[in-house]
Amino acid sequence: MSGVIIALIVIVAVAVIGAAVYLTLRGRGSFGGGRDLKKRFGPEYDRTVARHDGDTQAAERELAERVERHGGLREQPLEPAVREQYTARWTAVQEHFVESPRVAVTEADRLLAEVATVRGFPDGEHYDEQLAALSVHHADHVHGYRRVHRVANARMGTDGDTRAGTEEMREALIEARKLFDDLVDTHQLQRS
Known part of the structure; x- marks a missing residue:
């Protein structure tokens, strides 16, 4: 009788350990590998592979590391009044673009960093870390932040114009x- 109990305990322990190993490997992207990462990151996957000169293994290691570092991040909700303030500020940025495109783009960059920080992402003072975290949770649209940040921080050319033209x-x-x-979507928390 005690042999049966010991056997059952061993079987249950092995099942629990197996499940824990499976969940750990799955969280790190070890099962499904590239397919899971490609599905999760979408266009960000392709950009990362291109940045690694086509080396998919290096790109997948980087993306898996991002998931490990930032996958557990839980976005903080925005109060309706705060959401409205941010929306009004974005509208002002768009209106300001007509008169001063460069200032508007710089303000958009700052506003995205601020909203992301308020939502619980790493502080905007640490752009690369914030971008990595955003890529895990908003992979389809993170490139917009990358692009506006690059344009906002473009240096002046020798002719006094910015390197980024108005259309860019x-x-x-x-x-x-x-x-x-x-980031300001009221339904976002339900999808996270």
């Missing part, structure tokens, strides 16, 4: 709007 700034602002909308 306009396109960056439009693309960044998608991430902004994700």
Whole structure:
């Protein structure tokens, strides 16, 4: 009788350990590998592979590391009044673009960093870390933030003009709007 009990305990222990190992490997992207990462990151997967000169293993290691570091992050809700304030500020940025595109793009960059920080992502003072965390949770639209940040921080050319033209700034602002909308979306917490 005690042998049967010991056997049952051993079987249950092995099942629990097996499940724990499976969940750990699954969380790290070890099962399904690239397929899971490609599905999760979408266009961000392709950008990361390109940045690694086509080395999918290096890109997948980077993406899996991002998931490990930031996958457990839980976005903080925005109060309706705060959401309205951010939306009004974004509208002002868009209106300001007509008169001063560069200032508007710079303000959009700051506003995205601020909203992301309030939602619980790493502080905007640490752009690369914030971008990595956003890529885990908003992979489809994170490139808009990357693009607006790059344009906002473009240096002046030798002729006194910014390297980013007005059309490039306009396109960056439009693309960044998608991430902004994700971050202030009232239904976002239900999808996270």
